[in-house]
Amino acid sequence: MDEARLHALRHRHLIGLEDFSREEIRLILDTADSFKEVIRRPIRKVPALRGKNVVNLFFESSTRTRLSFELAEKQLSADTLNFASTGSSVSKGETLGDTARNIEAMQVDCVVVRHSAAGVPFFLSQCLSNAVVINAGDGAHEHPTQGLLDLLTMRDALGDLEGLKVALIGDVAHSRVARSNIWGLQKMGAKVAVCGPPTLIPVDIEAMGVEACHRLEDALRDADVVYALRIQLERQQEAFFPSQREYTRLFGIDPERLELARPGAIVMHPGPINRGVELDSRVADSGRSVILDQVTNGVAVRMAVLYLLNGGGERDAA
C-alpha cells in the first residue's frame, strides 16, 4: 500500500489518538525508532529541544509516566520544570484557567499535563495560545503516549500492525489506556476485542469499533496480543466485582489460559502490575512478556512526540 509519508504532524497538541491520523501515528512511531538509537548511545543526549522549556504539570500522582517524560525531555536537552499537585482546582483554590494563564505568562513552550479529570488537556489547549499541550493521561479519557508506546512495542515484536488481533482484558470502563489503544490500533488496521465483566465494560463500547465479550476464552482465542489492564482493587467497594479472588478466577491471565492465544502471542500491561491478580507472575516474567520493552519504548515515543510537536520536522501546511 502506497501511503503518503508525512514529515510533520498536522496537530499542534497531542490530546488523544482519536484525532490523529494513521500517517501521523506512523510518523511518531518511525521517529521514535530513530530515538531508540539515541537511547542506546553511551551519551544519550541530542540538542533537538535546546532552549525550549517544558513544564510537567501533574495533578494526579504518577511515577513512571512522569519519570519517562522527564527523561525524554532531558535527553532532548529541553529545560524542564515539574509541578505536582493532587486534587481539583476547587480544592487547590486556583482555577484551572488561572493556572493556564500563569503558564502562558511564563512563556512556556510545552506543557505535559496529567489530570484525574477527563478533558483537562483539551481545556488547556483551548486556553493557551502559544504553548504546546501534551496529554499525559486525563481521567478515563485518553493516555495517548501510552497508546503510542504500546503500538511501537507491538510493531517491534510482531511487525506490521495491520490485521493483528489485540485483546484488552479487564477494567476498560475506567481505563484511558484502553481508549488510546482502541483508537490507535484501529487506525493502524488492527482488530481490538475488549473483555471483562459487564460492569467494567462501558456501555456502547461497540460504537468505538471494537468487539466486546465477557468470557476470557473468547477474547484470548487467536489473539496476537494479550493486554491485561490494571485492576484497581478499590473497585470492589463500588460493586464492580465481588472480590479479587473471583476477578482472578474469571479474568486473570495464567500460563494455561495464555495457551489459547496464538503461538507467539505477546503479553502486555501498562503497569504497575498487581501480580497474581490480573497477571500471574509466571506470565509476567515469561518470554512472552514485553512489559519492560513497553517502558523502554515509552521514553523513545515521548521523545518523538516532544520533538515533533516542538518544531521537529516542518509543520505541515495543512
Added chain:
Amino acid sequence: MRPDGRVTGGRVTSGDAELSVVRNGHIVDPASGRDEIGDLWFRDGRIIDRPSDDEAKGASVVDAAGRLVLPGLVDMHTHLCEPGYEYRETLESGAAAAAAGGVTGVACMPDTEPDLDDAPAVRFVRERAAGVPVHVYPIAAVTAGRAGERLTEIGELADAGAVALSDAERTVRNPAILRRALEYARMFDLPIIAHCEDPSLSAGGLMHEGSHATRLGLKGIPSIAEETIAARDIMLAEWTGGRLHLTHVSTAVTVGLVRSAKQRGVRVTADVSPPHLVLTDEALSSYDTHLKVNPPLRTRADVEALREGLADGTIDAVASDHTPRSVDEKNTEFQEALPGAAGLETMLSVVYTELIAPGLLTWNDAVRRMSTAPSGILGTEGGSLASGSPADFILFHPDGTWTVDPASFRSRSGNTPFAGRVLKGGVTMTVVAGRVVYRCDDPESS
C-alpha cells in the same frame, strides 16, 4: 446581535386605568379559543371585551401588525437564587430576564440559602418580588431543609403564597415521606414537583451514560436514574391520589411512563426544558461545561420522544429550568463545573426556531405548553387572554433572526448552551398587568 431592549417600566397608556388596545396582531389564545388577526382590549390591568365605538375612540393604541399577540409565558421551573446566591441572580435580575424572554410569571425553586421551607422565607420572596416587573410564584420545599426527612408546614406555606412544593434538584428519597407529602398536600391542592434522580444510580455521573460518555471517559448518568424514580413517583401519586408534576423529564421511557399514567387517570403532569428538546449528548465532545445540565442531555431518540410527547400533550409544559451559574462555576474542569443553564431569555425563540417554525408544534399548542397549562398546574392567574384575565401578554415578531449573546442578557449569569446560535423571531414587547415591562426593536430581518 439582539437590539438592546429598553425596559421602560412605563405604560402603554398614560395611566393604568386608561383604555388601551393592541391592534391587528395575530392573537393566539387557546384559553379563549382565539387564533385570528384582531384586537386585544384592556383597562385597569385586565383584558376586557371590545368597548362601545364611542368609548373606543379615546383608547391608546399599540400597533401589532405582523406580530403575534400571546398570553405571557408562565415558567414553572426557575432558580432565581435569592436569598443567598445573589451573585448568580436576584429576583430583580431574574424578573428582568423573564420579561425579556416574554415570561410574565415565573415559579422559583426553593433551593436558596436559606431554603424556602418556612412561611417567613416564602413571604420574603413574595415581598421582595412585589416590586419586580413580572409575577413571581415561590415554590416551597416539601421537606425541611430539603433534607427529605420531615414535612414542611404545608398549610402555612400555602397561606404564605407557595404555589407548589418541591425539593428542587433533590429527589425525596424516602418513598414513605413522599407518600405522606402527596396525601397531605391534597388538602391544599398543591402539586408536588419532582426532580427524578436516584442519587445512587447517578452518583459521580457527569453526562448521559452512552456511547459518547464511553468515548470521552466521563462517568455516565444512566437513563434509569430518572426512570426508576419517575415510575416510583407515578405509582405513589396513583396510590395516594395526590398531584404530581415531573419536571424536566429527559428520557423516552419517562415520556412513556407519563403517557400510560395519564391514560390510567393518574394526576400527573410533566414539563421539559428547551435544551433537552434540542441538544444531545453528542455535543459534549467539546467538554463545553455550558452543556452540563441536570438531568443530562440525552440521545437523539430521547429528543425525538420528548418532542413527540410535547406535541401530543403527554408533556404538558415547557419550563426553562433557568439555572444561573457564575463564570467561575462554569469555566473549570468539566467534572468540577456546576450543572445548569440560564434559559429565560432564549426559551421562546428556541422553541419557535426548533419546533414551531419547522411545523412540529402549532402556535396554539406552544401557547398551551408555555402559558395555559403551566398556569393551570400552578393554579395562578394568567395563561389566558379572555375577558377579565390579567393583561399579561407579549408581542412576538416571527420574522428576522438574532444571535444569542450572553453579554446582552439581563440575567446576571450568561451560562447558556445556545451562545452564538442564530435564533428566529423575538419578543418585542412584554406587558404585565397592563404595564410595558420590556420593549425591544424588531430582530434583524433575515
